[in-house]
Amino acid sequence: MAEQTGVKGDKAGKDKKDALVTEITPQSEDFSRWYLDVVLKAELADYTPVKGCMAIRPYGYAIWELIQQGLDRRFKATGHVNAYFPLFIPESLLMREAEHVEGFSPQVAWVTRGGEEDLEERLAIRPTSEVIIGTMYAKWIKSWRDLPVLINQWANVVRWEKVTRPFLRTTEFLWQEGHTAHETEAEAQEETMRILRVYKEFAETELAMPVVDGQKSESEKFAGASRTYSIEALMGDGRALQAGTSHNLGQNFAKAFEIQFQGRDKIVQHAWTTSWGVSTRLIGGLIMTHGDDSGLVLPPRIAPYQVVIVPIPRGNWQETVLPKAREIQAALAGHGVRVKLDDRDEYTPGWKYAEWEMRGVPVRLEIGPKDIEKAQVMLARRDTREKLPTPMDGLAPAVVALLEAIQASLYERARKFREEHTQRVSSYDELKAVMEGRPGFVIAGWCGSADCEAQIKAETQATLRNIPFTSGAGHSAVTCVKCGKPSSSGEAWFAKAY
Ligand SMILES: [Zn+2]
Numbered sequence: 334m335a336e337q338t339g340v341k342g343d344k345a346g347k348d349k350k351d352a353l354v355t356e357i358t359p360q361s362e363d364f365s366r367w368y369l370d371v372v373l374k375a376e377l378a379d380y381t382p383v384k385g386c387m388a389i390r391p392y393g394y395a396i397w398e399l400i401q402q403g404l405d406r407r408f409k410a411t412g413h414v415n416a417y418f419p420l421f422i423p424e425s426l427l428m429r430e431a432e433h434v435e436g437f438s439p440q441v442a443w444v445t446r447g448g449e450e451d452l453e454e455r456l457a458i459r460p461t462s463e464v465i466i467g468t469m470y471a472k473w474i475k476s477w478r479d480l481p482v483l484i485n486q487w488a489n490v491v492r493w494e495k496v497t498r499p500f501l502r503t504t505e506f507l508w509q510e511g512h513t514a515h516e517t518e519a520e521a522q523e524e525t526m527r528i529l530r531v532y533k534e535f536a537e538t539e540l541a542m543p544v545v546d547g548q549k550s551e552s553e554k555f556a557g558a559s560r561t562y563s564i565e566a567l568m569g570d571g572r573a574l575q576a577g578t579s580h581n582l583g584q585n586f587a588k589a590f591e592i593q594f595q596g597r598d599k600i601v602q603h604a605w606t607t608s609w610g611v612s613t614r615l616i617g618g619l620i621m622t623h624g625d626d627s628g629l630v631l632p633p634r635i636a637p638y639q640v641v642i643v644p645i646p647r648g649n650w651q652e653t654v655l656p657k658a659r660e661i662q663a664a665l666a667g668h669g670v671r672v673k674l675d676d677r678d679e680y681t682p683g684w685k686y687a688e689w690e691m692r693g694v695p696v697r698l699e700i701g702p703k704d705i706e707k708a709q710v711m712l713a714r715r716d717t718r719e720k721l722p723t724p725m726d727g728l729a730p731a732v733v734a735l736l737e738a739i740q741a742s743l744y745e746r747a748r749k750f751r752e753e754h755t756q757r758v759s760s761y762d763e764l765k766a767v768m769e770g771r772p773g774f775v776i777a778g779w780c781g782s783a784d785c786e787a788q789i790k791a792e793t794q795a796t797l798r799n800i801p802f803t804s805g806a807g808h809s810a811v812t813c814v815k816c817g818k819p820s821s822s823g824e825a826w827f828a829k830a831y
Pocket of ligand 1: 779785817
């Protein structure tokens with residue numbers, strides 16, 4: 334990576350600037366290579382000696398922390414609290430919910446030995462925590478007065494993966510998993526939908542990532558759930574990304590783990606539970622929703638640095654330019670802006686511009702002796718690449734307003750992209766043609782049969798992403814794009830997906 338060369342001066346700076354820019358494969362050439370280049374060069378994550386496991390570097394982790402804060406605030410505002418449960422799950426517990434075991438067993442990593450001894454019972458490393466948390470809920474919930482239980486856990490999980498890609502699919506990843514228990518089926522359903530709304534609002538407000546919310550088909554639902562709902566985003570290459578899921582578990586886990594309570598009617602009954610999660614995968618989504626050929630483009634609300642100030646080192650700049658740059662830094666920080674003053678003198682301004690562009694900082698302020706004479710700074714927007722001389726007077730409020738405008742504009746750009754890459758088809762030939770051509774979402778009638786869904790997947794690689802709530806279910810006019818039968822479940826969204 335560029336910093337490691339340690340060379341100084343203008344000439345080396347220029348070479349390095351060129352190197353930085355050319356090191357990123359253009360999206361149009363190879364989107365997947367572009368993605369990996371951005372992850373590595375922007376120092377979001379790196380490969381490790383552990384197969385399928387990444388190191389999240391400080392810049393990537395800072396994005397994760399902002400995601401955590403934004404979600405945690407929303408979970409707490411909707412009545413949830415955080416707790417922590419064990420990393421290990423005894424094998425006998427994991428085996429209790431049949432569908433759950435079947436769904437997860439190909440991906441479970443096992444601990445068979447502790448120190449010098451073979452374990453009497455293997456321990457699974459949690460692929461998700463319904464089992465261990467359900468066991469504890471059985472202990473904690475006795476009466477309807479103990480309900481609802483609304484707990485979230487921030488944790489790591491392990492799912493053994495054959496093919497991995499940083500953030501999108503890794504053997505170990507970070508996430509949050511909410512696990513709730515309720516008195517009635519209706520309350521559990523309400524909770525499932527409340528969280529789906531939280532996820533959608535978060536993705537759209539904070540990540541500027543438009544998502545389609547809806548219900549998963551039977552074949553795509555969570556192992557052991559009654560119903561799964563998801564938010565689905567469209568990436569820059571036209572592939573869909575499942576960005577979050579919320580599951581209504583019915584009484585399936587409550588029955589397997591004996592989560593029972595005495596109801597208001599004095600009758601002992603099983604609780605109704607839910608679970609829901611989003612993961613570090615969101616960072617992959619962020620990269621692929623907004624990034625361009627120069628690298629990362631971060632929406633201001635999720636950018637570790639919203640503004641970077643680059644002083645131009647001319648003349649006695651340390652006595653003139655630098656104090657002014659510090660003044661601006663303090664003013665911006667005073668307005669709640671996350672700001673970085675890049676006063677490293679071993680790099681040229683040009684090199685710094687390229688680096689911060691690649692790392693997606695929304696706004697760059699350049700300030701030199703001439704700008705000071707004119708009482709202005711040069712402001713560069715990452716999203717549009719526009720450069721605008723901006724008066725120093727009133728700079729901080731102007732930057733705050735601009736950051737909001739950039740946030741809105743990135744969302745709008747992504748929404749427009751999705752609209753342009755979403756087609757409604759009425760025949761199977763049309764669906765096949767779309768999937769062979771420019772990728773994106775396809776909206777099509779679907780009869781609800783798993784056979785039709787499986788055939789579509791086998792023949793076009795498109796999976797059923799979800800059935801939106803506005804799908805027009807019950808409208809007799811819709812027919813299945815595959816078999817032509819009238820569709821009871823309305824329309825579904827299909828796409829090739831990550
Ligand atoms: Zn059909």
